[in-house]
Amino acid sequence: MIASLTEGSHAARADALARAGGVLWRAGPEMVERSTDSGLTWTRAARLPASDEPADEAEDDPERAPVRQLAVLGDTVLMVGEAGLLALQSGQLSTLVRAPCRALAVGGTGRVAALCGRRLLTSGDGGASFQGQPAPPGARAIAWRGGDLVTAPTDGLAVTTGAGLVRCETGGLVDEQGRVRLREPCRCVRAEGAHVVAWGDDAAWLSTDGGIEFAPLPAAAAYDVIDMIPDGAEGAFALTDVGVVHLRPEPDWDEPEASLAGRLAPRVELSVQARQRAASQQLTVLALLTLPLDAPARPAASRARSAERTRTRAMRSRAVRLRQLARHVARSAHKLPDPKRRALRLLRAQELAAQASAVIEAVP
Amino acid sequence: MTRRARALVLGVLCAGAGNAHATPTARLRHGNPAAELARVCVRRAGAQPERARSWLARVRLAAWLPELRLGAERDLGTREAIDPQDRARYGTYTLDELRVEGRATWRLDRLAFDPEELRASRETVRLAELRQDLALTVVRLYYERQRLAIESQLEAEAAPRETALRSARIEELSAMLEALCGPAAREEDQGRDQ
Numbered sequence: 074m075i076a077s078l079t080e081g082s083h084a085a086r087a088d089a090l091a092r093a094g095g096v097l098w099r100a101g102p103e104m105v106e107r108s109t110d111s112g113l114t115w116t117r118a119a120r121l122p123a124s125d126e127p128a129d130e131a132e133d134d135p136e137r138a139p140v141r142q143l144a145v146l147g148d149t150v151l152m153v154g155e156a157g158l159l160a161l162q163s164g165q166l167s168t169l170v171r172a173p174c175r176a177l178a179v180g181g182t183g184r185v186a187a188l189c190g191r192r193l194l195t196s197g198d199g200g201a202s203f204q205g206q207p208a209p210p211g212a213r214a215i216a217w218r219g220g221d222l223v224t225a226p227t228d229g230l231a232v233t234t235g236a237g238l239v240r241c242e243t244g245g246l247v248d249e250q251g252r253v254r255l256r257e258p259c260r261c262v263r264a265e266g267a268h269v270v271a272w273g274d275d276a277a278w279l280s281t282d283g284g285i286e287f288a289p290l291p292a293a294a295a296y297d298v299i300d301m302i303p304d305g306a307e308g309a310f311a312l313t314d315v316g317v318v319h320l321r322p323e324p325d326w327d328e329p330e331a332s333l334a335g336r337l338a339p340r341v342e343l344s345v346q347a348r349q350r351a352a353s354q355q356l357t358v359l360a361l362l363t364l365p366l367d368a369p370a371r372p373a374a375s376r377a378r379s380a381e382r383t384r385t386r387a388m389r390s391r392a393v394r395l396r397q398l399a400r401h402v403a404r405s406a407h408k409l410p411d412p413k414r415r416a417l418r419l420l421r422a423q424e425l426a427a428q429a430s431a432v433i434e435a436v437p
Numbered sequence: 438m439t440r441r442a443r444a445l446v447l448g449v450l451c452a453g454a455g456n457a458h459a460t461p462t463a464r465l466r467h468g469n470p471a472a473e474l475a476r477v478c479v480r481r482a483g484a485q486p487e488r489a490r491s492w493l494a495r496v497r498l499a500a501w502l503p504e505l506r507l508g509a510e511r512d513l514g515t516r517e518a519i520d521p522q523d524r525a526r527y528g529t530y531t532l533d534e535l536r537v538e539g540r541a542t543w544r545l546d547r548l549a550f551d552p553e554e555l556r557a558s559r560e561t562v563r564l565a566e567l568r569q570d571l572a573l574t575v576v577r578l579y580y581e582r583q584r585l586a587i588e589s590q591l592e593a594e595a596a597p598r599e600t601a602l603r604s605a606r607i608e609e610l611s612a613m614l615e616a617l618c619g620p621a622a623r624e625e626d627q628g629r630d631q
Binding site for chain 1: 469471472473475476479480486489503531533534535536537538539540541542543544545546548549550552554555558559561562564565566568569572573575576577579580583584587588590591
């Protein structure tokens, strides 16, 4: 946690997130956990093999992170990192490849690929057997497109249903034709069906049309995002330095004015009366339509929406300020020669990060 | 220093002291314990944002549901037919009449706007403020406790009175957190002790 506040590169964090239906998986340096309630509670699924190296070094070096990527293929959870390519199936953890790996990609019908050292390993049978070949020079990320494997020299690479193959570059998220789909500096991108999530150091975006249009996830600015995965609906789960959080796009504050038909929606009254006498019976059905001609109380509604929006933005602004302050305090702590003062300063940075999360999560 | 305070000191120093890239404790690796404790407290207080969202959803759904009125009336007795001129009585009838009435009213105009939305919106903002206050209080108490624990360690030579006061304050903060967050705060505390 403290290390994450002080690192320059967020990719150095050794945590990863994956989702399979309603089950979320997260892997850290020591264990793999699962959650069935959108990340509120976690249960341990497996303990990862202990590394021979000091945990500090393993965690701080992005190339030697115990777990770098996590993916779910059917009922198997696959992960790559310093320990190699691991598979978790029915609670049993097995090592498929015993060499440090940095990238993982899974495709339908049991396709698995991993970038391990300078080798590109592929499997068509869910990891039971692998074929190896030299990896393209500089390859850092891999993805399956149909039956073909694609590599990229950046960390962000995904195959989307709308924009095709996209990758993060300095100018933003770019597709194969060179069109900029998202004109913001992004670090990573992940796609699941038509949902695509991209994120950078201070922001994240979600697309629900296969990577053609992106909407910002504003709360991401209040966190240090380590990994993200679309939730399959209207938002995304983010693994952050303060836990797993659910991020959603900003609601549509500017509701369109109700149409005339909507404003003249009637009041429908249906009355049934049954009468029974000794020698006769009677049933009366009465339907009444009342059309309200007065407009609904728009000014009051607008005022309420405006108050809610203002409050939301004020809280978000406060959270972002606290997050920036946390980063500043953590950076300044490293300049302190006295380890005890440094500990107190780092504790303050942690507190500010927790405050940022408390404020952003309180947003209406 | 009490056992709890000593355990806190060890936990915090493991997390923050030492070199610049200190080892976070196992508990800290998966998130910030104060942030996670604050989330538990918010849920325990029933102030989670899902609650406000469900209010608004219910207000919108309510427009589709009718207002139902049911009534029943039964007349029992006798009725006599009398000539108003000569007051002659022509006959007597027994009355036994049952009337059942059901009325359903759909206020479809509320699909466009329901005044209840205003109230729900105001309450949403109030709930957000409550949530923020509660979460920030938990974070403040948690880190005050951690800070005191570190200071106790830093000032090993402090006067006994000072040490005792710090320990008492740590106990007080732990009790306050437990009162706010319930068993989760105690479990978090015990987790550190272990």
